Amino acid sequence: MALTVLDRESFLAEPHIGVLAVQDEQGRGPLAVPVWYHYAPGGEVAFLTDGDSRKAELITKAGRFAMLAQRTIPTYRYVSVEGPVIASNPTTVDEMTKIAGRYLHEDAIEGYLAQSNLSVLVTFHMRPERWLSADLGTV
Numbered sequence: 445m446a447l448t449v450l451d452r453e454s455f456l457a458e459p460h461i462g463v464l465a466v467q468d469e470q471g472r473g474p475l476a477v478p479v480w481y482h483y484a485p486g487g488e489v490a491f492l493t494d495g496d497s498r499k500a501e502l503i504t505k506a507g508r509f510a511m512l513a514q515r516t517i518p519t520y521r522y523v524s525v526e527g528p529v530i531a532s533n534p535t536t537v538d539e540m541t542k543i544a545g546r547y548l549h550e551d552a553i554e555g556y557l558a559q560s561n562l563s564v565l566v567t568f569h570m571r572p573e574r575w576l577s578a579d580l581g582t583v
Contacts, residue, residue, distance in 0.1 A: 447523065447577040455577070456523045460477035460513035460547035464491065466502045474510075475502055476482035478543045481511060482543045489525060492535045492543060495566040503529060503568055511570070519581020527573035 447455065462481040464473045481491040489511050493499050503509050510526035531534060537557065544556050 445579055447579060448575060450485075451507035451579075452523045452575055452577040453483075455494065455515075455521060456483045456489075456513055457485055458513070460515065463512040463514075464499065465512070466499065466554070467506045467517040470504060473520040474517065475499060479511075480543050481513075482539075482546060487552075488530060488569055488571050489527075490539065490543065490569045492565050492567045493536075494564050496564065500566055500568075504532070509568070509570060519579055521548055521579040522582070524576040524578060525570075525574065527569055527571045530571045532566055533569075535562055535567045536560065539567045540565070545553050 463476055464479045464481075465476040468475045475498065478495070479491045481489055489513075500519045502583045508526065508528045510524060512522060514520070514522040520526045540557060540560060540562065541553060544553050548556055
């Protein structure tokens with residue numbers, strides 16, 4: 445059963461590991477990789493990556509990407525969003541803290557930031573245009 449707008453946005457806002465997908469070169473399937481991300485209902489999807497990565501290169505070229513978040517324990521639920529990149533910028537401490545804070549214990553964030561090289565990271569922001577969602581345990 446498809447999720448309501450409120451349910452799908454709330455689910456995407458939970459700290460799931462996202463699977464990012466972006467169009468690859470002609471003749472190959474899309475690049476699909478796990479990422480940490482941030483989303484607040486009604487907002488944009490943001491994630492960060494090395495600015496020299498293949499992922500960053502492909503997203504810059506395509507101008508859009510898709511993100512999937514899923515729960516694999518009963519009941520299986522997923523939300524997939526796809527849309528245009530509305531901004532990309534050098535990653536700030538605030539952005540890294542916001543994203544890492546969804547996945548790391550509060551005591552670990554400072555160490556994570558200290559070992560990260562912000563000078564090579566880029567944050568991509570996507571405006572969700574298309575949504576696909578389901579909870580396969582509801583009737």
